Amino acid sequence: MEQTRHRIRGRARLGGLAAFAALALAALTTSSSMLPAPDRVPAGPSAAPDALGLGPCRIPTAVGVQMSEGLPTPSGYVRSTGVVHALNLMIDFPDAEGSGSALDRLAEFFPQTSQWFATSSYGRLSYRPHAPVSDWLRMPKPFAAYGIDRGSPYEPGYRRLVEDLVAVADPKVDFDAYDLVNVLVTPNAGPSALDTVLSVTFSGNEQAPVADGAPLANTSFVYSRQDDGSGTYAETGYRVLPHENGHVFGLPDLYTAGGGSAVGHWDIMSEDWGANNDLLAWHKWKLGWLDNSQVNCAAAPGTADYALTPLATRGGSKMAIVPLSENTGYAAEVRTRAGNDAHVCEPGVLIYRVKSDIDTGQGPVTVSDSDDDSGGCTRRPNVHAELSDAPYRPGQSFTDRENGVRISVLDEDENGRYRVRITRE
Numbered sequence: 001m002e003q004t005r006h007r008i009r010g011r012a013r014l015g016g017l018a019a020f021a022a023l024a025l026a027a028l029t030t031s032s033s034m035l036p037a038p039d040r041v042p043a044g045p046s047a048a049p050d051a052l053g054l055g056p057c058r059i060p061t062a063v064g065v066q067m068s069e070g071l072p073t074p075s076g077y078v079r080s081t082g083v084v085h086a087l088n089l090m091i092d093f094p095d096a097e098g099s100g101s102a103l104d105r106l107a108e109f110f111p112q113t114s115q116w117f118a119t120s121s122y123g124r125l126s127y128r129p130h131a132p133v134s135d136w137l138r139m140p141k142p143f144a145a146y147g148i149d150r151g152s153p154y155e156p157g158y159r160r161l162v163e164d165l166v167a168v169a170d171p172k173v174d175f176d177a178y179d180l181v182n183v184l185v186t187p188n189a190g191p192s193a194l195d196t197v198l199s200v201t202f203s204g205n206e207q208a209p210v211a212d213g214a215p216l217a218n219t220s221f222v223y224s225r226q227d228d229g230s231g232t233y234a235e236t237g238y239r240v241l242p243h244e245n246g247h248v249f250g251l252p253d254l255y256t257a258g259g260g261s262a263v264g265h266w267d268i269m270s271e272d273w274g275a276n277n278d279l280l281a282w283h284k285w286k287l288g289w290l291d292n293s294q295v296n297c298a299a300a301p302g303t304a305d306y307a308l309t310p311l312a313t314r315g316g317s318k319m320a321i322v323p324l325s326e327n328t329g330y331a332a333e334v335r336t337r338a339g340n341d342a343h344v345c346e347p348g349v350l351i352y353r354v355k356s357d358i359d360t361g362q363g364p365v366t367v368s369d370s371d372d373d374s375g376g377c378t379r380r381p382n383v384h385a386e387l388s389d390a391p392y393r394p395g396q397s398f399t400d401r402e403n404g405v406r407i408s409v410l411d412e413d414e415n416g417r418y419r420v421r422i423t424r425e
């Protein structure tokens, strides 16, 4: 049941993104073909502005994929540090009138979403929600008239919806004052989230409708309600929004056609149902929430030891990267039950592979399981169980013979710091 739900959901999100991104990619290809070195996406100011340096560990953004794990995040996405102003619009339809107050719908997501970003970013992202219209904005046509379904592309249904939304809201809203838009749809429009997930984000869309001179280029749509597996959405139902907003900051989907089997519950871009979870250190670096000084680059042959502090705590060394080629490398980080990580049942060193040339939803990140086929250590609902005990404990090693890489966890000290030994042939 859980697997089916995730698989359905994966297709829904991916379809929406893929359809939009074809437009952006076409534009990109045209412009970069005029550049002298067209093999890389131009650097953008939107995300991770300070993430320069660290040589080959800074796996570059690849061309030819819609959303790449590489650095830097291309321009067109929303800046992920400092103060970000989010416009929230609650909408309903003649055939799906909002029940209860629109501000109650808003309260399903705030202040939790702002707190989630404050915790994950160590205070570097100040996410400010705004709702200048406190009532439901009634769309002129019935929900069914927009033809929005699982995997709907931006054209033509979403464009029609956004254009109608701008027409209805424009007299009351200065769209130019915000960095991103959340459209919180009345939960009774469309199917239950248990049947199919419609929530989707269109990001960096240069052909988006313009309002007050600003293109609505980074817009998340949230439908229905996600329960946490126990029949209530009150505690964790908001987590679809930090996931969708992750896309407007340039993060790809980490779940695949196989659901959460690639990354499990170690990143909200992999699983946003069930218990709270954080982002991978790789994503935090990409977003500008970790400094270069908190990242260790194991590029040279030989053996070196690194002391890593838990990802959930502020400050200290957080990640060691082992680059393998221009497009891929390993990352190691310490995950514990703290901060946004509510589910962790086996703390330790999480090791995963990042591929900048693998697209969103296709498995750009793969977590290495320290204990294959164990069944995992959690039975919490909506948490991919097998990878829940993926972290490596002191005395355990990860080995990639083909590339001559060995990552060993030596010990954990009384302050929770893990010593990791990386050997490269």
Ligand SMILES: [Zn+2]
Pocket (backbone or CB within 6 Å): 013, 243, 244, 247, 252, 253
């Ligand atoms: Zn997504």
